[in-house]
Amino acid sequence: MAIWASELALDRWRHSENCKAGEDADSEPLALITETAHGPRIDAANAAGRAAGAAKGMMLADARTLCPAIAVRPSDPAGDLAFLERLAIWAQRWGPWSAMDAPDGLLVDVSAVAHLFGGERRLLADVEARCSARGLSVSAAIAPTAGAAWALAHFAASGAVLGPEEDIAARLADLPVAALRLDNDVLLVLRRLGLKRLGDLTSVGEGRGDEQRGRDALHRRFRNRKSPAANPLIRMDQLAGRVPEPLLPVVPLTAxxxxxxxxxxxxxxxxxxxxxxxxxxxxxxxxxxxxxxxxxxxxxxxxxxxxxxxxxxxxxxxxxxxxxxxxxxxxxxxxxxxxxxxxxxxxxxxxxxxxxxxxxxxxxxxxxxxxxxxxxxxxxxxxxGKGAVQRPVLKASHIPERAQGWQPPLEAEPATQGQLAFHTRPIKLLEPAEGIAVLYASPDGYPQRFRWRGEVFEVARVEGPERIAPEWWREKGTARLRDYYRIEDAKGRRYWLYRLGLIGDGRGGAPEWFVQGLFA
Missing domain, CATH: 3.30.1490.100 (DNA polymerase, Y-family, little finger domain)
Known part of the structure; x- marks a missing residue:
């Protein structure tokens, strides 16, 4: 059984305002809007708003041109989804399990339970009566497959029943191709090809001598599309029951x-x-x-x-x-x-x-x-306070500042991340690395004298370089190489420096120098 709540967002808003459909909430034009980069866009409009010209997907500025008096309220997609989830749990009174058909529908398994309500017709009447009592505008239908029930609920009269002995394809042949739950771009392609009804899909290629007339023609056009919502062949097979359609039931968890x-x-x-x-x-x-x-x-x-x-x-x-x-x-x-x-x-x-x-x-x-x-x-x-107590954990990255992360103190360490073998690393890392001014560099490339935090340091010993390449899967192709050096000054203090970039690498100007860490 498919249940389509055609005005789910508005019904939920009426619930929050403690009013019912047909009362004062529908007497004036109203629209639920969401903010976009190009301005407010209408997500839903009540009957008065639709009569005045407002429509879903329309920009609010265009709607105000047609209806200056239209009232607006903010939409809440997350709240609508939570409301639909609660509705799915409530709908399990008609079947052993139910699944959400976001953003505004439900699918309920009513196999072998219709006789408990006096038959399929009385079951659908009970659905409409109880939903109406809760202030929900719904359309429901029963069919042998989820796809057929969805098509009837959306594009046929409410209360339609399709028996298991009937030919599904023949019964639904007059419905529009939108009943296959396809993406908008696929629907546009089908309409441009002149395929507007479900019956048109099975008659493609007739009169041309093809043995697999319709399927071959559609297969050639959509053979690279594996998603059910992008392939009308898969949707037709699901609708007719030739291919199973997995559904994810909603399992109520009580705290x-x-x-x-x-x-x-x-x-x-x-x-x-x-x-x-x-x-x-x-x-x-x-x-x-x-x-x-x-x-x-x-x-x-x-x-x-x-x-x-x-x-x-x-x-x-x-x-x-x-x-x-x-x-x-x-x-x-x-x-x-x-x-x-x-x-x-x-x-x-x-x-x-x-x-x-x-x-x-x-x-x-x-x-x-x-x-x-x-x-x-x-x-x-x-x-x-929350987040103030954490512990460091190793991460699978060879970039020094990314090789360590933080997590709650008693959480188990990720078991999938291997430990990488590094050269000697300093005990203290600076976050972020601090830039230095190299006053003189040797022909081999490492600094002989540099200034950091207002003090000039003379280099006594150098070990390196250790080259660390950027992570190409995270960074852009213009990311520069790093050459790390372990340096000791004249007073015995040791530092971990690196040069960002090479001369003439074509990825920026002159190389820059930084202090990454301090050795004990």
């Missing part, structure tokens, strides 16, 4: 959630700590039953006046220790304003990872006393 509705609103901190302790213990039991540990926890506190105070924690490692959770939240509740009182407290694990039961060991004992490494990282993060 672990515990809450307390209080008989009397609380205002004092010690009472709030008691409630949070109870919630932490409930959350530990809930996560243990799921075999998971929390990485991110959200604590919501509903006040009597309707305000919601939210505090969020993100742990360095998955945990379900209630004492540790309470200890972290204690440091985040000092600035909570209870107002006239808090009447409900909710704890939600928005990010959880698998965490099995472990036998008590030294680390568990340390966790019980709050001295484990994970507990230490969490405390530092709460005190110093």
């Amino acid at each position: 672990a959630l515990v809450q307390r509705r209080l008989l009397e609103p609380i205002r004092h901190r010690d009472l709030l700590d008691t409630v949070v302790r109870d919630l932490a213990e409930d959350m530990a039991r809930e996560l243990e039953g799921r075999g998971e540990g929390a990485r991110r926890l959200q604590l919501g506190m509903w006040r009597v006046d309707g305000e919601v105070v939210v505090r969020e924690l993100e742990m360095a490692a998955a945990t379900r220790d209630p004492a540790h959770i309470l200890r972290l939240f204690t440091a985040r509740l000092d600035d909570v304003d209870a107002g006239f009182g808090i009447e409900m407290v909710r704890l939600r694990a928005s990010w959880a990872e698998p965490l099995g039961l472990d036998q008590t060991d030294l680390e568990a004992a340390a966790e019980a006393h709050g001295t484990s490494l994970a507990a230490c990282m969490d405390r530092l993060t709460v005190r110093l």
Whole structure:
């Protein structure tokens, strides 16, 4: 079954404005717009706006020429996609699984379930009635294949049913080629060839003596296009059921959630700590039953006046220790304003990872006393802020400044990146490298005297060069080579210098010199 929400963006906007289709929201021209490089563009328009001349894809300046009184609101594609995902989960009341057909449709598997609703017709009537009650304008259809159901929902009357015994190609022959879900450029090519209906695709080459009349002609034209949306042959086979069409079902994931509705609103901190302790213990039991540990926890506190105070924690490692959770939240509740009182407290694990039961060991004992490494990282993060505690990791790059990265302290190192063998590297790297002025260079190319940070250095010993080429897969072809030197001055201080570019390499002016690092 295909469900097409033709005005999904507007319906979601009406939901946010607490109004229904046909009410005041549709009495005046309205358009949802998005900002582009050439100015605002219309993403959707209501019935009054379309009657006044506004259309999807039109620039707002052109629409205002036709309808100066049109009202505009910002569109939210990300919000529309999230709304469609929630709608897909809700639509599973009609079938065991559902898939999103972005940006405004759903596909629901209704195999062997229509009799539970009294047949296909009553099932479609139930879909339209329940969607209408939710303020959604939809068109639904049932067919043996997803492609055929999509074509009927978009280009036939709502409530159309195509039985498994019917000839799909013959039944849909009068529908436009746009019913194949093809890209716009492919549709343009088909229209220029005079192929406007699905029936035209199967009659190409008739009367010319070709045994494979239609398919051969289309195959020659689109043989290099492998994507289903760019090849009408693949789409026709999917529509007729000759080629399977994989779909990705939406799997609902429910986050672990515990809450307390209080008989009397609380205002004092010690009472709030008691409630949070109870919630932490409930959350530990809930996560243990799921075999998971929390990485991110959200604590919501509903006040009597309707305000919601939210505090969020993100742990360095998955945990379900209630004492540790309470200890972290204690440091985040000092600035909570209870107002006239808090009447409900909710704890939600928005990010959880698998965490099995472990036998008590030294680390568990340390966790019980709050001295484990994970507990230490969490405390530092709460005190110093998110992102302040990180550790360096090696990266697969021979460019010095790219050979190291940063990641959360307890994350596992990437296993796919091999370690590269380098020559001696300095302990301290400057980020970024600092330019120097070479006062005199030897005929071999390395500096004998240079100025850096206002001081002149005399070079006593030199080792090098070590040539490092640019990463051609990341940088432009004009990137210059680097020649690195390990240099010691007259006072025994050692530096890692490099020359950027060669004389006459055709990739810039004269070579430049930089200090990249300092040896101990």
